Amino acid sequence: MSKPSDSETSEQENTGSRPLFGKFSRRSFLSQLGVAGLAATTAPLAHAAPAAPQAEAETAAAAVPGAAPVALKVNGQTHKLMLEPRVTLLDALREHLQLFGAKKGCDHGQCGACTVHVNGRRVNSCLSFAIMHQADEITTVEGLAQNGELHPIQAAFIEHDGYQCGYCTSGQIMSAVALLKEPIGKEDHDVREAMSGNICRCGAYNNIVAAVQHVRRSA
Amino acid sequence: MQSFEYRQARSPEGAIANAGEKTRFIAGGTTLVDLMKLDVERPASVIDINGLPLDRIEVSPDGGLKIGAMVRNSDLAWNANVRQRYAVLSEALLSGASPQLRNMATTGGNLLQRTRCYYFRDTNYKCNKREPGSGCSAIDGFHRIHAVLGGSEHCIATHPSDMAVAMMALEATVHTRGAKGERSIPLNDFYLLPGSTPDSENVLEPGELITHVTLPPLPQSTRSHYLKLRDRASYEFALASAAVVIRTSGGRIEFARVALGGVGTKPWRSREAEQELHGHEANERIFRAAAEAALKPAKPLRDNAFKVELAKRVIVRALENTTQTA
Numbered sequence: 001m002s003k004p005s006d007s008e009t010s011e012q013e014n015t016g017s018r019p020l021f022g023k024f025s026r027r028s029f030l031s032q033l034g035v036a037g038l039a040a041t042t043a044p045l046a047h048a049a050p051a052a053p054q055a056e057a058e059t060a061a062a063a064v065p066g067a068a069p070v071a072l073k074v075n076g077q078t079h080k081l082m083l084e085p086r087v088t089l090l091d092a093l094r095e096h097l098q099l100f101g102a103k104k105g106c107d108h109g110q111c112g113a114c115t116v117h118v119n120g121r122r123v124n125s126c127l128s129f130a131i132m133h134q135a136d137e138i139t140t141v142e143g144l145a146q147n148g149e150l151h152p153i154q155a156a157f158i159e160h161d162g163y164q165c166g167y168c169t170s171g172q173i174m175s176a177v178a179l180l181k182e183p184i185g186k187e188d189h190d191v192r193e194a195m196s197g198n199i200c201r202c203g204a205y206n207n208i209v210a211a212v213q214h215v216r217r218s219a
Numbered sequence: 220m221q222s223f224e225y226r227q228a229r230s231p232e233g234a235i236a237n238a239g240e241k242t243r244f245i246a247g248g249t250t251l252v253d254l255m256k257l258d259v260e261r262p263a264s265v266i267d268i269n270g271l272p273l274d275r276i277e278v279s280p281d282g283g284l285k286i287g288a289m290v291r292n293s294d295l296a297w298n299a300n301v302r303q304r305y306a307v308l309s310e311a312l313l314s315g316a317s318p319q320l321r322n323m324a325t326t327g328g329n330l331l332q333r334t335r336c337y338y339f340r341d342t343n344y345k346c347n348k349r350e351p352g353s354g355c356s357a358i359d360g361f362h363r364i365h366a367v368l369g370g371s372e373h374c375i376a377t378h379p380s381d382m383a384v385a386m387m388a389l390e391a392t393v394h395t396r397g398a399k400g401e402r403s404i405p406l407n408d409f410y411l412l413p414g415s416t417p418d419s420e421n422v423l424e425p426g427e428l429i430t431h432v433t434l435p436p437l438p439q440s441t442r443s444h445y446l447k448l449r450d451r452a453s454y455e456f457a458l459a460s461a462a463v464v465i466r467t468s469g470g471r472i473e474f475a476r477v478a479l480g481g482v483g484t485k486p487w488r489s490r491e492a493e494q495e496l497h498g499h500e501a502n503e504r505i506f507r508a509a510a511e512a513a514l515k516p517a518k519p520l521r522d523n524a525f526k527v528e529l530a531k532r533v534i535v536r537a538l539e540n541t542t543q544t545a
Contacts, residue, residue, distance in 0.1 A: 066222055085225035085265070088252065108253050109320055121293075121322045127252045128323065131225055132245070132267050175319065182318065183297055196453035197317020 070131050074099065075143030085131050090114045092130035093140060101141035101170045105199070112198035115171040116140050122178035124197075141170035144177065152218075153177045156211035164202035172198045176212045180219070188213060220255050224264040231273070231396050231428055234266050238426030244268045246289060247323035249316070250332050258342050259333075259349055273327075273430055276300065282436035288327030288429045292382065293318065295326060305434060307443035307462050311385035311480075314447045317454050327429035330383055330393065330409070331421070334376035335456050336365065347373045348417040363522040364458065367530070369484035370518060374417030377481055378410065379456050384480035385445055387488045388462035389434050397427030406432075410485035420485075441466040441474065446537040448481075448529060457481030459530040461537040465496070472496045472505075477513065477538075482530045489513035492534060501542045503535065510534040 067082040074097060081096050090107075093099045093116070105113030107126045114126040117139040144151040153176045156162070163169040175198045184194045191212050192205070200208065228234035234244060241263035245251055254260040273287035276298050284300060295301055296312035316324065338344040338356035345354035357365055357375055365375040383406070391406040410421050423429075437443070447460040460480035466473045475496040479487040492513035499505045510531035517527045 068225070084222060086220045086222055086255075107256065109249055109317075112317065112319060115319055122319045123323050124249070124319045127247075127249050127320075129225070129245075129248065129252065129265075132248070132269060179318070193453050194318055197319045 071134050072130060074138045075140060083130050085129055087130050088126055089128045089130045089133055090125035099140050099142050103167055103170060113168050113171040115174040117174060117178060122175050141173055151177060152215045156214045160207045160211040160214060162208040162211040163204050168198060168200045172208055221261045223262050227267045227270055229270060231271055231430060234268055235397055235426055235428055237266055240425050242266055244428060246325040246328040249320050249324045254333060257340055259340060279433060284434040286326050286432045288325060288431055290326045292321040292324045292329060305389060307388060307445045307464060308385040310445035311381040311462060315381040326432055329380055332380050335379045336376035339376055348376060351418045361522055362520050365523050366484045367482050367517040367519045367523055367526050368487050369412050371413045373415055374413035378485045380486060381480055383486040384460060384478045385462045387478035387486045388464045388476040392433045393429055394431045395427050396430050397424055407488055413484050438466060442541050444537055444541040446533055448533050459526055459533045461533045463537045463541050465541050467501050467542055470500055472499055472501050479530055482526050506535045506538040
């Protein structure tokens with residue numbers, strides 16, 4: 001894969017050395033833990049930067065050779081980026097737009113953690129180049145809640161405890177939301193089949209099916 | 220991933236005119252992007268064909284179906300015409316990959332899927348398909364998922380598609396456009412056996428674009444079915460699968476087409492099985508005879524020998540399922 005964009009690392013350089021467990025966002029906390037676990041360690045940590053403000057992210061990658069202007073409409077908002085053609089939709093969302101909801105699991109279309117909606121349909125964002133989606137409406141898990149109200153599927157995942165570690169959860173939720181509009185059967189086994197593209201290593205499947213069926217039955 | 224030049228095609232003519240030896244057309248990307256990340260595919264240029272007007276499913280004048288190359292697998296699987304008249308195709312599509320991948324993957328792209336052979340997908344290993352002349356790591360290695368039909372001493376990689384197996388049983392035709400004009404290729408003649416050149420998988424020339432696939436009409440009261448056996452209940456490639464198209468009259472088989480997936484180096488049509496079935500009473504004995512005939516040419520190796528019996532059973536069960544409900 002191509003190297004991640006400079007947006008995060010350049011931000012990191014600007015912030016200089018950072019105390020290992022100083023002020024942190026959830027993301028920086030998790031990534032610091034991960035790195036610290038590998039090598040009892042020294043700051044600064046390469047991946048520990050907090051989410052950069054959008055405006056900075058959108059200009060930071062402009063100097064990458066081979067980059068082309070790419071306009072992406074994500075959660076109703078259009079972003080103008082400079083991206084190499086080989087940047088996947090997933091990497092554009094995470095590394096350039098700081099939308100960390102879609103997760104990088106396998107990066108090969110085998111786990112579903114990167115699931116987002118393109119024009120209302122669920123897809124694996126890791127298997128598509130961002131530059132191919134300039135005319136599309138992209139929705140990530142960050143765009144599901146409306147006016148501060150969780151999507152019914154999000155609320156049902158909380159009510160039914162449809163997760164453990166949470167890594168697959170945004171992909172599960174994006175799949176489940178899309179599934180509501182697909183022509184699938186009513187039974188639990190139909191939901192299991194329709195959710196089979198989202199792997200949960202913790203094995204929260206029973207609760208995920210319960211959450212999805214709760215919403216389908218109350219619709 | 221190696222960098223590449225990216226272009227969007229506005230017309231099929233434009234796509235073809237700009238395609239060189241090292242060009243790949245990209246549609247859904249589910250195979251190509253995956254393999255580019257693994258450095259198995261290293262195109263110098265990629266032409267995006269998502270804007271081409273090839274995304275329609277139409278009834279053809281002869282009563283068959285014309286399927287645009289850009290029709291997504293999920294749209295084809297859920298199409299009312301396909302569900303009612305070509306159940307085997309809908310079932311095959313819905314048994315393949317995941318809903319997300321089916322929303323991306325296209326009809327043309329599915330036909331051109333590359334093998335799931337682990338050695339093909341890993342550039343640390345020898346592979347005659349990836350690097351001609353380098354050798355085959357699968358034959359001496361672990362080959363549980365590999366082919367028992369159509370292999371050679373150079374390659375035993377299976378073709379992974381479910382859709383193509385159904386289309387083989389439906390006697391589909393692939394329509395293309397290239398520098399030399401338009402071609403119509405029976406799907407049966409589209410795929411090549413590996414022989415000594417496993418890097419050549421089909422008859423497409425560089426820069427030739429699949430525009431659509433046609434299915435002939437099926438006679439009234441023909442039934443069809445796809446049965447897939449695999450290591451898990453869903454979201455997995457076939458170890459053995461059968462596509463069956465059959466018409467019986469008064470218990471006698473008047474018409475039968477049988478194709479196999481997961482066991483052949485290409486989507487495997489078995490005329491041997493069809494000959495056994497034709498004109499006979501539809502019963503378990505003749506189904507078993509057809510299955511035996513289909514697997515007679517099988518050349519199993521140490522780890523994939525189980526596929527021979529598995530494939531026989533999937534043929535018998537698919538035929539039973541299809542004729543019992545008739």
